[in-house]
Amino acid sequence: MGLDPVLPTLNQTVLLPGPGPFVLLGVPGLEALHAWLSVPVCLLYMAAVAGNGLLLGLVAADRTLLAPMYQLLGLLAAADLVLATSTVPKALAVLWGLSGEISFAACLTQLFVTHVTFIAEFSVLLAMAVDRYVAICQPLRYGALLTQRVVVIVAAAAVTRGACVMVPSVALLQRLPYCGQWELPHTYCEHMGVARLACGDTHPNIWYGFATTLLSPALDVGLIAASYALILHAVCRLPSHGARCKALGTCGAHASVITLFYTPALFSFLAHRFGRHTVPRHIHILLANLYVVVPPALNPVVYGVRTQQIAQRLRHLFRLCWARAVRDVGAEMASHSRD
Numbered sequence: 001m002g003l004d005p006v007l008p009t010l011n012q013t014v015l016l017p018g019p020g021p022f023v024l025l026g027v028p029g030l031e032a033l034h035a036w037l038s039v040p041v042c043l044l045y046m047a048a049v050a051g052n053g054l055l056l057g058l059v060a061a062d063r064t065l066l067a068p069m070y071q072l073l074g075l076l077a078a079a080d081l082v083l084a085t086s087t088v089p090k091a092l093a094v095l096w097g098l099s100g101e102i103s104f105a106a107c108l109t110q111l112f113v114t115h116v117t118f119i120a121e122f123s124v125l126l127a128m129a130v131d132r133y134v135a136i137c138q139p140l141r142y143g144a145l146l147t148q149r150v151v152v153i154v155a156a157a158a159v160t161r162g163a164c165v166m167v168p169s170v171a172l173l174q175r176l177p178y179c180g181q182w183e184l185p186h187t188y189c190e191h192m193g194v195a196r197l198a199c200g201d202t203h204p205n206i207w208y209g210f211a212t213t214l215l216s217p218a219l220d221v222g223l224i225a226a227s228y229a230l231i232l233h234a235v236c237r238l239p240s241h242g243a244r245c246k247a248l249g250t251c252g253a254h255a256s257v258i259t260l261f262y263t264p265a266l267f268s269f270l271a272h273r274f275g276r277h278t279v280p281r282h283i284h285i286l287l288a289n290l291y292v293v294v295p296p297a298l299n300p301v302v303y304g305v306r307t308q309q310i311a312q313r314l315r316h317l318f319r320l321c322w323a324r325a326v327r328d329v330g331a332e333m334a335s336h337s338r339d
Contacts, residue, residue, distance in 0.1 A: 019178035022107055022197070024090070024100040028185045029282045038095035041289060044297040045088040051300030052077040052084075055310070062313055068146040069135070070310065072128045073303055075155050079121040080296035086113045087292045091187035107189040108170050114292070115169070115191065116162035118265065122220040123158035125258060128303075129227035137234045165212050172208060176200045186285055188292075190268070213269045221262055228255060257295055257302050264291040 026034055059065050059074035090110070094100045102110070134142050169191050176198035186193050195205040264287035304310050 019104045019182075021101050021103045022182050022184045022189070022194070024094045024102060024187060024189075025183055025185045026094045026100070026187055027282050027285050029280075034095040034097065037286075038092055041088060041095065041293055042092055044293045045084055045092070048080060048084045048293060048296035048300075051304070052080045052296060054314075055300045055304045056081070058310065058313055058317070065309065065313070066148070068148070068151050069128075069131055069307075071148065071151040072124060072131060072154070073307070073310070075124045075151070075158070076121065076128070076299060076303060079117050079124055079158075080299050083114065083117040083121060083292055084296040086110055086117065087188040087289075091289060094187050102189065107184075107194060108173060111189040111191055111194065112166050112170055114188070115166050116159065119162035119165055119216050120158035122217050122262075123161055124154065126220045126224050126227075127154045127158075129224045129231075133227045133231055136231050161216075165216055168208060169205070169212075172205045173198075176202065176205075185281055187289055190288065192269075209269065213266070217262060217265065221258070224258060257298055262291075264288065 027037065030037065056074050056077040059070050059077070065071075087110070090102065131146055134145055138145070173191065173194055176195065177200045178197060179199035181197050181199075184193055184197060191209055192202075192205065195202045268284060268288040268291070304314075
């Protein structure tokens, strides 16, 4: 007599052989506005790609921009490109209704790259704050303390630090059992957003994420604030009123971008862990999209165009392009007139 298959009872949990694929739902409650929401996201993404691509290419190609300050700007532009490109194209596909499906492996890859880049970007911002502190407060030691080798070390340390923070997060997600809930209310994959889909104990994910938030971006913000406080103290002692206004304007612009970058990111991290039932999901998701697209679009303007030498190089490049375009049009018109 054959053995009958053992059917699970209603109280038993059926673990599927493999998690996913997940389905990204976009912004719950605002599905009718998805197409409209995609417009600013798309425009900001195009601005981020164009601005950071131009800034990165200029720093890489122009041999006069070899000072550590410009190389750090190039690192920031590269981080912005990766941060925006790892999230926004998929978010746009979701908002446009093209494809919300994402495999478990692709989801883990996306959240790993996004969070590593986020941590690396804060490391670069911290290095830039230190660079400005040394340039203003210790100008005679600037050339000895900040060299091209230091920039390479900063880049390697930023990526390594981000990877060391995120490898345990990915391992914690992989160990969780997933029981068939594949719909993820978001436009891209986040660590706690994926963890919420599991049917196991997610407390290690919650507390590890909280600890890394305090020890990584929060610590960076404190050190950046301390650097700018020292810079402002030094600036206030400058004899020239014009120099003081210029330095204060630069510090204010940098602080504004850092605040715009950090505030929605911190809100998103904490809302996932402690405000799940108090913060409306659409507010949380909209802010999570804000910090991956707005700072990358603004950074080339605040950090690049406001830097005098880069602004001069950009004006020179635009004049060359304009002259070449006028020359080409003139040559084409002359060719047509001869014909």
